[in-house]
Amino acid sequence: MKYLSRVLLILTLVLVAVACEDNTVEPVANGSLVLSSTPAGALISIDGVSTEQVTPATVEAQAGIRDVTLSLVNYRDTTFSVSVTAGEQGVVSVVLKPTATDVTISSTPVGAEIWINGSNSGFVTPQVFTDMPYGNYTITLKKENFEDYTQVLVVSSSSTSLDVDLAPLYATYTTIRLWETVGTTSTQPSGLDLSTGEALSISSSSGVNGNVDIYYYSSSDGSNYIVRSAKGENGMTRETYFKVAAGSDLTDGVDSPVKDANWATQIGDRESSYVFLYDADGNYSKLKIVNYGGGNPGDPAWVDVSWTYNKAVGSTKF
Numbered sequence: 167m168k169y170l171s172r173v174l175l176i177l178t179l180v181l182v183a184v185a186c187e188d189n190t191v192e193p194v195a196n197g198s199l200v201l202s203s204t205p206a207g208a209l210i211s212i213d214g215v216s217t218e219q220v221t222p223a224t225v226e227a228q229a230g231i232r233d234v235t236l237s238l239v240n241y242r243d244t245t246f247s248v249s250v251t252a253g254e255q256g257v258v259s260v261v262l263k264p265t266a267t268d269v270t271i272s273s274t275p276v277g278a279e280i281w282i283n284g285s286n287s288g289f290v291t292p293q294v295f296t297d298m299p300y301g302n303y304t305i306t307l308k309k310e311n312f313e314d315y316t317q318v319l320v321v322s323s324s325s326t327s328l329d330v331d332l333a334p335l336y337a338t339y340t341t342i343r344l345w346e347t348v349g350t351t352s353t354q355p356s357g358l359d360l361s362t363g364e365a366l367s368i369s370s371s372s373g374v375n376g377n378v379d380i381y382y383y384s385s386s387d388g389s390n391y392i393v394r395s396a397k398g399e400n401g402m403t404r405e406t407y408f409k410v411a412a413g414s415d416l417t418d419g420v421d422s423p424v425k426d427a428n429w430a431t432q433i434g435d436r437e438s439s440y441v442f443l444y445d446a447d448g449n450y451s452k453l454k455i456v457n458y459g460g461g462n463p464g465d466p467a468w469v470d471v472s473w474t475y476n477k478a479v480g481s482t483k484f
Contacts, residue, residue: 195252200224201234202259208236208244224255234258240265240300264299269319270327271295273307275478278315278332281306291330311335311477334478339363341456346384346391346467347399354466357381357396360406360443360451360475368400379406379445382435382469391467393455394432404446408433411440414454416474422450422482435469448479 201210202222210217210225213233217225221236229252235245241262248258271280272292280287283304287293291307300321305328307315312332319328342365345354355365357378368375378396385391396402407429413420425444433441440454453473461467474484 195229196226197229197250197252198224198226198255199232199234199248199250200255200257201236203236203238203244204259204261205238205241208238208241208260208262211235211237236260236262238262264301266297266299267321267323267326269295269298269321270329271305271307272328273309273315273330273332275309275312275332275480278307278309278312278330281308307332311479332478334476334481334483336484337361337363337475337477338473339475340472341470342472343468343470344382344393346382346460348384348386348388348466350466354468356383357402358471360445360453360473361447361449361477363475368396368402375400375402376404378402379404380443382467383432384467388461391435391461392432393435393437393469393471397431405431406446407431407444409442409444410437411442414439416440416452416454416472419484421484422452424482425450435467443473449476450482450484451475452484 206221208221210219210221210223212225212227219225227250229250231247232250233245233247235243237243242265244260244262248256250256270292276291278291280289280291280293298321303319303321305317305319307330309332312334315330315332317328342358342363344358344365345356347356347368350356352367355367357366357368357375358380359366359377360379366375366378368378368381380393381396381399383392383394395406397405407425408431409423409429410433411420422442429444435455435458437455440452443451443453451473453471455469456472457470459468476483
């Protein structure tokens with residue numbers, strides 16, 4: 167009986183001791199991190215949970231090894247591990263890397279200078295720029311005898327190329343008078359420089375007939391009047407070819423066909439349709455005889471011509 171009483175006493179003491187134990191859970195101690203980035207404004211996440219704060223900021227974090235992620239539009243997410251010490255403050259500064267992709271810039275024709283945000287890149291089309299950071303860029307393409315082309319290019323995963331059909335520059339000349347070659351004076355020029363719009367004498371002594379592309383020819387008996395290529399007259403060498411078109415409006419937007427073996431070297435002086443011209447430099451023009459007169463004794467024949475000159479070699483656009 168005494169033995170039983172002792173057992174019960176021991177059990178009672180154990181129960182009292184257990185009941186008296188302190189079951190209080192100690193709180194986990196925190197530290198803090200001073201986070202900054204270049205550029206600023208990156209969203210801060212710790213262990214995959216957003217703090218809803220952006221750099222630069224001081225954030226509280228549990229002691230231990232923490233994974234910190236900084237996220238900013240057009241920059242790669244940057245994740246790093248940092249040791250947080252209870253009651254202490256850590257300092258971390260990060261340079262963010264831009265999100266980038268390859269960008270191809272091309273043009274027709276090729277060889278246009280590529281300017282980016284107002285500065286010459288030193289490259290010409292076509293060109294592939296590797297690892298070009300995401301963002302907006304003002305791209306300008308420049309090529310002699312073509313209009314400058316400018317566009318804001320948004321570089322992103324879905325925008326990786328720019329292909330431009332460059333527009334030629336033109337010169338327009340109106341109502342330039344050419345005189346027949348017979349019975350005229352030095353003040354009544356027969357020749358024409360298509361590129362400059364100058365009416366020039368075709369006299370070999372004038373020293374300028376090397377620039378003449380076409381001229382207004384008349385036979386000595388007055389039976390033949392034509393506008394023809396300069397080559398072969400008074401030592402002139404520039405050959406120009408003619409293609410009569412179906413239209414009469416120089417501004418109708420019709421492009422020239424490509425010059426071939428069927429093009430002629432002259433037209434009649436009463437042609438009412440416009441004609442396409444292909445000169446010795448490889449430039450195309452679109453010309454029309456807009457008026458004519460004279461042709462009587464003491465009154466030399468003349469024609470007035472108007473035309474559009476395409477400054478871009480080989481371009482048939484009008």
